Amino acid sequence: MRGLKIITVGRIRKGFAKEAFSFYLKKIEYYCQVEVLIVRDIREDSIPLRLEKEAGLILERVVPKDQVIVLDRDGKAFCSEDFSSRLERWQEDPGRFPCFIIGGAYGLSDRVKSRADLLMSLGPMTLPHELATVVLMEQIYRGHTILGKHPYHH
Helix, strand or coil: CCEEEEECCCCCHHHHHHHHHHHHHHHHHHCCCEEEECCCCCCCCHHHHHHHHHHHHCCCCCCCCEEEEEEEEEEEEEEHHHHHHHHHCCCHHCEEEEEEEEECCCEEEHHHHCCCCCEEECCCCCCHHHHHHHHHHHHHHHHHHHCCCCCCCC
């Protein structure tokens, strides 16, 4: 399998999330290459202006061949098995490259969402971006173990 890209707004600062992120990153890299791009979170009083500035930083890292999957609570939710199947299709498509985008504290602008090939939800609850990143990493790892028939997913 080829690799994937993750674009996230803001660094993971909290110890538990940083540790979990590193843990799952190493696990995923056994199966595929992972490019993690962190864009800085903008400090701006105006939320719409903040989101637009972050959108510019995000979208300049997206290339035409990217299969853009934006995490959004209003997106489509998948069970782990269905996500695993999609992950396999995304990674095996020679013309596309899976690119997951996770917003910052105030989410993502409509401009980023409109670039998405898929809006994907981790569930209806709002999660801090650090935790959403860890949950995504765990599900990517779980997806690979499902494909590899590894006992991690039971």
